[in-house]
Amino acid sequence: MNKIGTDKPSKAPAAAAAKKLPGLLKKSYSKEELEKKILDRIYIPADRKFVEGYFTADKEHEDRLRISYGMQIEKKDFKRLRRIAKDVRAQKFGIKFVPLAAAAGFVAVLCIVIFLFKDIVVKKIIVSGMQRVFSAKTEVGYVDFDILGAKLEVKNLQQADKNDVMKNLFQIGDVAFDFNLTELLRGKFDAENITIADVRTGTDRKTSGYLPLFQNKGEKKKTEDAGGKQNELTAKAEAKLASMFSGYTPENIIKNIQANLKSPAAAEDAGKTVGPLVAKWKDRPAAMEKSVKDFSDSADKVIRTDWSKVNDPVELKEALENINTAVSQGQKLKNETDLVMSDFETDSASVSLLSRKIKDAAASDRALADAEINKFKTLKDEGIRGVFNDTLDAFMYSLLGKYYPYVDDGINLAAKLASSSGKSAAETKKTSRRMKGRDIQYKSDTVPKFLVQKAYGSGPGWNVSAEEISSDPDRRGRPAVFAAEFSAAGVSNSISAVVDGRTATKNPLVSADYTGTGFPVSVKISDSYGMNAVSAVRCRISGNANGSFSAAGSADMNNLKIATPDFEPAVISGVYRKAVDSFTTLSVDFSAGYTRADGMSVTLGTDAGDRFALIFRNLLNSEMTEITAAAKEQVAALLSEKTGGITEEIAQFTDIQNAMKLQQLNLSAVNSQLTSVKKDITDRLVKETGGKAARQAIDALGGDDVSGKLKGIFGQ
Amino acid sequence: MLRYIISFVRALNSNSKPSEIAHAFSIGLMLGFMPKDNLLWYLLLVFFMFCRINKGGYFIMMLAGALAAPAADPLFDKVGYFILSWAPLEPVFARLLDVPFVAFTRFNNTVVCGALVCGIICYVPLYFLMRLFVGAWRNKIAPRFNESRFGKFFYKLPLVNKIVKAAVELG
Numbered sequence: 060m061n062k063i064g065t066d067k068p069s070k071a072p073a074a075a076a077a078k079k080l081p082g083l084l085k086k087s088y089s090k091e092e093l094e095k096k097i098l099d100r101i102y103i104p105a106d107r108k109f110v111e112g113y114f115t116a117d118k119e120h121e122d123r124l125r126i127s128y129g130m131q132i133e134k135k136d137f138k139r140l141r142r143i144a145k146d147v148r149a150q151k152f153g154i155k156f157v158p159l160a161a162a163a164g165f166v167a168v169l170c171i172v173i174f175l176f177k178d179i180v181v182k183k184i185i186v187s188g189m190q191r192v193f194s195a196k197t198e199v200g201y202v203d204f205d206i207l208g209a210k211l212e213v214k215n216l217q218q219a220d221k222n223d224v225m226k227n228l229f230q231i232g233d234v235a236f237d238f239n240l241t242e243l244l245r246g247k248f249d250a251e252n253i254t255i256a257d258v259r260t261g262t263d264r265k266t267s268g269y270l271p272l273f274q275n276k277g278e279k280k281k282t283e284d285a286g287g288k289q290n291e292l293t294a295k296a297e298a299k300l301a302s303m304f305s306g307y308t309p310e311n312i313i314k315n316i317q318a319n320l321k322s323p324a325a326a327e328d329a330g331k332t333v334g335p336l337v338a339k340w341k342d343r344p345a346a347m348e349k350s351v352k353d354f355s356d357s358a359d360k361v362i363r364t365d366w367s368k369v370n371d372p373v374e375l376k377e378a379l380e381n382i383n384t385a386v387s388q389g390q391k392l393k394n395e396t397d398l399v400m401s402d403f404e405t406d407s408a409s410v411s412l413l414s415r416k417i418k419d420a421a422a423s424d425r426a427l428a429d430a431e432i433n434k435f436k437t438l439k440d441e442g443i444r445g446v447f448n449d450t451l452d453a454f455m456y457s458l459l460g461k462y463y464p465y466v467d468d469g470i471n472l473a474a475k476l477a478s479s480s481g482k483s484a485a486e487t488k489k490t491s492r493r494m495k496g497r498d499i500q501y502k503s504d505t506v507p508k509f510l511v512q513k514a515y516g517s518g519p520g521w522n523v524s525a526e527e528i529s530s531d532p533d534r535r536g537r538p539a540v541f542a543a544e545f546s547a548a549g550v551s552n553s554i555s556a557v558v559d560g561r562t563a564t565k566n567p568l569v570s571a572d573y574t575g576t577g578f579p580v581s582v583k584i585s586d587s588y589g590m591n592a593v594s595a596v597r598c599r600i601s602g603n604a605n606g607s608f609s610a611a612g613s614a615d616m617n618n619l620k621i622a623t624p625d626f627e628p629a630v631i632s633g634v635y636r637k638a639v640d641s642f643t644t645l646s647v648d649f650s651a652g653y654t655r656a657d658g659m660s661v662t663l664g665t666d667a668g669d670r671f672a673l674i675f676r677n678l679l680n681s682e683m684t685e686i687t688a689a690a691k692e693q694v695a696a697l698l699s700e701k702t703g704g705i706t707e708e709i710a711q712f713t714d715i716q717n718a719m720k721l722q723q724l725n726l727s728a729v730n731s732q733l734t735s736v737k738k739d740i741t742d743r744l745v746k747e748t749g750g751k752a753a754r755q756a757i758d759a760l761g762g763d764d765v766s767g768k769l770k771g772i773f774g775q
Numbered sequence: 776m777l778r779y780i781i782s783f784v785r786a787l788n789s790n791s792k793p794s795e796i797a798h799a800f801s802i803g804l805m806l807g808f809m810p811k812d813n814l815l816w817y818l819l820l821v822f823f824m825f826c827r828i829n830k831g832g833y834f835i836m837m838l839a840g841a842l843a844a845p846a847a848d849p850l851f852d853k854v855g856y857f858i859l860s861w862a863p864l865e866p867v868f869a870r871l872l873d874v875p876f877v878a879f880t881r882f883n884n885t886v887v888c889g890a891l892v893c894g895i896i897c898y899v900p901l902y903f904l905m906r907l908f909v910g911a912w913r914n915k916i917a918p919r920f921n922e923s924r925f926g927k928f929f930y931k932l933p934l935v936n937k938i939v940k941a942a943v944e945l946g
Binding site: 100101102103104105106142143146147149150151152153154155156158159162240241244246247492493494495496497498499500501502 | 788789790791792793798810821822825826827828844845848849851852855856859860865866868869872873875876878879881883884885886887889909910913914918
């Protein structure tokens with residue numbers, strides 16, 4: 060074991076020449092020099108004694124001491140001497156100037172590098188910060204950061220729109236910062252004045268501004284939350300529509316009527332009787348007509364003869380006999396016809412009964428159809444107001460969901476600014492066990508670590524101003540104030556906002572007023588649901604540090620175009636669509652709120668639902684008139700189809716009846732004429748044969764056997 | 776850490792200047808006391824890296840000072856406040872604060888200022904104490920310890936043996 064500071068000689072034979080010792084021990088010293096340069100610098104007594112023991116009188120200089128040049132020193136002692144010499148040599152002045160100078164040089168080079176590359180560094184910081192805020196690419200054309208001149212100039216700054224990556228959210232031609240260099244070197248950023256010029260919005264980009272890196276999960280969730288609510292509302296509206304109108308389809312009503320018709324059964328029943336009867340009697344009118352016609356033709360000569368000009372009693376006698384024959388034939392034919400008609404009347408009574416039954420069934424069916432069709436008139440459309448309001452709510456959720464991330468980002472940014480001092484204290488407590496201490500200020504220090512005292516930008520159609528943007532509003536004692544007016548793409552916007560991050564204030568963290576005209580509203584919930592309008596919007600937003608915010612305002616929308624999906628029944632869907640299409644203006648008072656715990660809520664105050672319901676009702680009534688008429692036509696056609704066959708058969712039967720009655724009448728007419736002619740002939744015969752005797756004979760005969768009686772009178 | 780301990784043990788048992796060890800202890804304590812969230816601490820740390828002091832003692836004492844500092848913070852705060860609010864010095868401090876970059880040192884913080892002042896106050900007595908200790912160690916304690924039975928047993932301990940060997944190799 061090597062016991063440091065002790066002298067224990069070794070028996071090892073190995074030795075080294077004294078001439079190989081370090082220069083410090085090879086030199087010749089006076090006694091004083093030896094003390095001062097070597098022995099006084101050896102602090103371990105054993106080492107001092109050990110070294111001193113090797114210094115002997117110098118042979119060349121009598122009064123001087125040195126380690127003998129030709130001496131052989133044991134290896135172990137040699138090493139010890141060398142180590143002691145090293146220790147002595149290391150005792151130099153307290154500061155290492157060379158490394159210090161090298162470090163200073165390095166710092167100087169670093170400063171030069173920073174000076175040379177400061178513009179690139181600032182550019183990177185701007186791009187990185189803005190990309191983090193806007194979640195889309197940021198491009199900066201030129202940056203000049205003049206440290207000594209306390210000026211920063213940025214040119215051609217383009218911020219892409221994350222929702223339309225081929226467009227810029229805004230493009231700024233020139234931005235100039237004048238900052239307080241003294242405060243900056245005290246670790247504070249104090250921008251005394253900021254001017255912004257040549258700002259354009261919605262400009263086209265040559266390259267995509269998509270940036271996948273900053274699509275953070277929180278934002279996605281926010282959008283999903285809003286999407287969930289609007290989808291819930293649209294689903295509710297669709298379900299309500301479907302349930303409201305599901306029973307009101309003409310097809311269903313026709314089917315219902317068809318299922319409950321009595322006419323078809325009655326017609327079928329009647330068909331079994333009427334058909335055979337028609338078949339039975341269909342030839343009878345023709346046969347009767349022929350018989351009557353033949354009889355009429357045979358009697359026609361006698362009837363048409365002018366018996367007043369005939370004076371011959373014999374001829375009259377013959378004529379009387381012929382007439383009698385004809386009358387007899389006529390009587391016989393009449394009797395036959397009466398017999399047939401009697402038979403026919405029995406069948407006719409059956410047909411009449413069936414016909415009445417069919418008429419009664421048809422009347423009942425028509426009453427049923429009227430009752431069913433009248434259901435359209437009692438259509439309950441009270442819920443349509445709610446349906447439309449739900450649809451509007453869904454659009455508003457979507458609209459607010461679209462702008463909500465910006466509001467949330469703004470509030471988060473304001474919250475960061477507001478609580479930076481308190482937050483850092485809390486973080487310090489977490490990471491350090493040390494006391495924070497107190498910062499003593501000797502002047503009224505009103506400059507926080509970050510301060511923009513005034514910022515102003517203007518140009519054709521726009522102006523922006525901001526005051527007192529600071530990381531410690533308590534120190535400034537004033538809230539940050541923002542105001543902007545700008546017109547772009549036909550949209551006039553006016554915004555004024557106050558961010559009050561002071562700890563003692565009772566004001567909300569953010570309160571902002573927005574007024575916009577020509578504001579394009581474009582909402583697309585799905586392929587089926589969408590809304591486009593040009594709107595004038597007035598809105599007041601209040602946000603708190605916990606991320607919750609509320610918004611209240613109104614929107615007057617023109618050129619409103621609402622797209623909603625089709626639904627069943629198609630008829631009502633058509634009416635609904637017409638009503639929606641005719642709804643081109645909309646005034647909405649809205650209030651919206653968001654809390655991290657409860658999510659988003661929207662309340663709309665509008666008469667849109669009532670107005671829509673009125674339009675819908677009027678259109679529906681008009682449509683119902685047409686639908687009712689069409690349904691009645693359909694029912695009439697249906698009834699006609701179901702009872703058409705039997706009605707025709709009944710009509711045939713009636714025709715047969717009429718034809719037969721006509722022949723009966725014709726026969727009666729011929730018989731009447733024959734009777735009249737017989738009377739004329741008889742009168743002529745009486746007159747020509749001598750008066751009363753003949754008359755009495757004829758009368759006595761009763762006219763029935765006139766010719767036979769007359770034979771006796773005439774002797775033949 | 777073991778390297779710093781070895782460096783310190785070696786320095787204690789070699790012919791390095793006692794003032795190097797004493798300065799290292801004093802500076803280490805001063806920096807250990809000070810909070811580390813200010814430019815002043817880093818400037819002092821870097822500057823003393825270029826001084827010929829025993830780095831082992833420097834870092835050991837810095838660690839010891841840092842461990843003890845939270846307990847002494849109320850004292851530092853009081854001392855710092857006393858210094859910073861001492862009227863004759865206020866114009867100086869006020870002017871200092873207007874000097875660029877000086878604010879980064881946070882010298883106007885009561886704990887920073889108090890720790891620095893307490894470190895400086897402790898510097899002188901600690902320096903002399905350490906010089907006395909080093910002298911006593913080299914002249915009296917070490918020779919006796921080495922010759923004692925306990926010392927012989929101590930040097931035979933594996934860990935101590937390793938440290939001594941490493942110290943010799945470093946030397």
